[in-house]
Amino acid sequence: MRLRNKPWAKDFMEEHPDILINEDEEVVRDWKGIFNNENPIHVEVGTGKGQFIIGMALANPEINYIGIEHFDNVIVSALEKAIEAGKPSNLRLLRGNGAHMEELFKQGELDRIYLNFSDPWPKTRHAKRRLTHESFLARYERALKKKGEIHFKTDNRKLFEYSLVSISAYGMILQEVSLDLHVEMPEDNIMTEYEEKFSAKGQPIYRLEAMFNN
Amino acid sequence: MRLRNKPWAKDFMEEHPDILINEDEEVVRDWKGIFNNENPIHVEVGTGKGQFIIGMALANPEINYIGIEHFDNVIVSALEKAIEAGKPSNLRLLRGNGAHMEELFKQGELDRIYLNFSDPWPKTRHAKRRLTHESFLARYERALKKKGEIHFKTDNRKLFEYSLVSISAYGMILQEVSLDLHVEMPEDNIMTEYEEKFSAKGQPIYRLEAMFNN
Numbered sequence: 001m002r003l004r005n006k007p008w009a010k011d012f013m014e015e016h017p018d019i020l021i022n023e024d025e026e027v028v029r030d031w032k033g034i035f036n037n038e039n040p041i042h043v044e045v046g047t048g049k050g051q052f053i054i055g056m057a058l059a060n061p062e063i064n065y066i067g068i069e070h071f072d073n074v075i076v077s078a079l080e081k082a083i084e085a086g087k088p089s090n091l092r093l094l095r096g097n098g099a100h101m102e103e104l105f106k107q108g109e110l111d112r113i114y115l116n117f118s119d120p121w122p123k124t125r126h127a128k129r130r131l132t133h134e135s136f137l138a139r140y141e142r143a144l145k146k147k148g149e150i151h152f153k154t155d156n157r158k159l160f161e162y163s164l165v166s167i168s169a170y171g172m173i174l175q176e177v178s179l180d181l182h183v184e185m186p187e188d189n190i191m192t193e194y195e196e197k198f199s200a201k202g203q204p205i206y207r208l209e210a211m212f213n214n
Numbered sequence: 215m216r217l218r219n220k221p222w223a224k225d226f227m228e229e230h231p232d233i234l235i236n237e238d239e240e241v242v243r244d245w246k247g248i249f250n251n252e253n254p255i256h257v258e259v260g261t262g263k264g265q266f267i268i269g270m271a272l273a274n275p276e277i278n279y280i281g282i283e284h285f286d287n288v289i290v291s292a293l294e295k296a297i298e299a300g301k302p303s304n305l306r307l308l309r310g311n312g313a314h315m316e317e318l319f320k321q322g323e324l325d326r327i328y329l330n331f332s333d334p335w336p337k338t339r340h341a342k343r344r345l346t347h348e349s350f351l352a353r354y355e356r357a358l359k360k361k362g363e364i365h366f367k368t369d370n371r372k373l374f375e376y377s378l379v380s381i382s383a384y385g386m387i388l389q390e391v392s393l394d395l396h397v398e399m400p401e402d403n404i405m406t407e408y409e410e411k412f413s414a415k416g417q418p419i420y421r422l423e424a425m426f427n428n
Contacts, residue, residue: 161391164378168388168424177378179371179393179420206393 009072013079013095019087020079023096028104034092035064040111043068043143045098045131046118048193050078053114055190057091063111068094068104098131098139105143113140115152117194120159132163137170141212153181153207155198160206167210176209223286227293227309233301234293237310242318248306249278254325257282257357259312259345260332262407264292267328269404271305277325282308282318312345315353324358329366331408334373346377351384355426367395367421369412374420381424390423 013020021027027034031041040063044053047067057065069075075095082091096104118131127133132152140150150167154160167174181189182199191199199205227234235241241248245255254277258267261281271279283289289309296305310318332345341347346366354364364381368374381388395403396413405413413419 157393161393164391165388168382168386172382174379174382177375179375 006073006076009076012076013072016079016083016087019082019091020075020093020095023094023100023104028094029106031064031066031105031109035090037064039064039090041066041109042112042114043105043110044114044116045101045136046070046115047078047093048074048117050075050081050093052116052190052192053093054078054081054085054088054091056114057088058085059188059190061088061090064090064092066092066094068096068098070095070097098136101139101143107142108145110143110148111145112149112151113144115150115154116192117154117156118152118159120154120156122158127162130159130162130166132159132166134166134170137167137172141214144212146214147211149175149209149211151207151209153192153195153205155194155203155205157206160208164208167208171213172210173213174208174210176207178207179204181205181207220287220290223290226290227286230293230297230301233296233305234289234307234309237308237314237318242308242310243320245278245280245319245323249304251278253278253304255280255323256326256328257319257324258328258330259315259350260284260329261292261307262288262331264289264295264307266330266404266406266409267307268292268295268299268302268305270328271302272299273402273404275302275304278304278306280306280308282310282312284309284311312350313353315357319357321356322359324362326363326365327354327358329364329368330406331368331370332366332373334368334370336372341376344373344376344380346373346380348380348384351381351386355428358426360426360428362426363389364424365421366424367406367409367419369408369417369419371420374422378422381422385427386424387427388422388424390421392421393418395419395421 042063043066045068047053047069053065053067078093115131121129182205195205256277257280259282261267261283264281267279267281292307329345335343396419409419
């Protein structure tokens with residue numbers, strides 16, 4: 001993603017602590033307190049400009065959603081969208097690093113993790129940075145309830161091939177696989193910004209659901 | 215595959231018992247005796263017109279290959295090709311039903327099973343007939359050595375999606391996945407007749423390698 005410099009980003013984020021949380025705030029790890037209910041928690045790692053997580057929050061008010069994004073200049077776009085959407089009470093944006101999941105969530109706290117159009121890190125020496133590398137799967141497994149699920153979409157063929165093998169090698173069970181999601185679009189599919197763009201070009205969108213076998 | 219009636223097929227097959235074996239012959243189940251060596255045995259279930267298995271036999275003389283095909287009118291084309299190729303001593307064509315693997319092979323006798331462009335059986339009520347249905351996976355597991363492998367190619371997206379889920383649910387480990395095989399064609403890829411045809415039309419070829427986790 002091309003990152004434009006947005007010098008106003010920091011101030012703008014600080015003006016909306018009711019929906020945007022920084023990973024170094026003390027409140028982190030008290031998600032039940034933040035949402036003030038016992039509803040299931042679904043997390044998107046790498047939430048980008050937020051179209052997916054905000055759409056999900058609006059469509060499913062009985063589920064709590066947290067969108068994690070590392071880059072200030074990207075998460076401010078998600079923040080703008082969330083404000084436009086009326087700041088749904090079941091949504092929080094978390095400015096932080098997906099690799100820090102151990103500090104961000106208690107063990108077994110989450111019900112589902114979404115990965116959408118993650119950076120493919122095509123070079124083999126960068127494989128560890130892919131969000132479906134075994135080191136990330138181990139973080140997800142810890143943060144998720146037993147038999148927790150990952151839902152993953154991408155347009156990147158090589159990343160999807162890698163992810164199928166990585167997820168299988170980890171001992172996870174593939175529950176759903178689509179190799180051209182938009183041919184038979186599920187009614188409840190909420191598109192990301194990337195998904196709209198690549199799908200409009202006729203590129204296939206790959207999707208899987210996998211369950212930890214623990 | 216369109217099946218033309220070939221009234222001469224039966225006589226022609228009976229003239230070449232040195233390379234074509236019928237599943238009801240007594241010799242079946244003594245494959246070491248048939249090949250007269252201890253080399254690994256690789257089987258293709260649904261060998262069609264034989265281009266793949268004959269190509270493999272010629273390319274890898276230190277491996278024994280058995281191509282199983284149910285239909286007389288198809289296997290005679292494989293027989294013709296095998297004769298043209300000089301009847302490689304490490305190749306046998308087996309006229310029979312892949313569902314009869316328990317009668318065709320001893321437990322743990324095989325090293326690898328190939329499935330190429332198998333019938334997709336698209337209707338849900340026919341799922342049991344797909345060669346990657348769990349009932350077939352159980353047959354392959356029995357006939358293969360421990361940690362035995364299945365190598366599977368198809369142009370059929372829905373069959374491949376189904377197969378990824380079925381193989382994963384069975385507890386097998388995906389070792390390799392390609393969602394567009396011909397983009398980075400492996401040097402040792404031997405094409406089937408279908409593969410040549412569909413690939414020439416620009417359709418992606420899907421391929422996986424999976425290992426039984428036993």
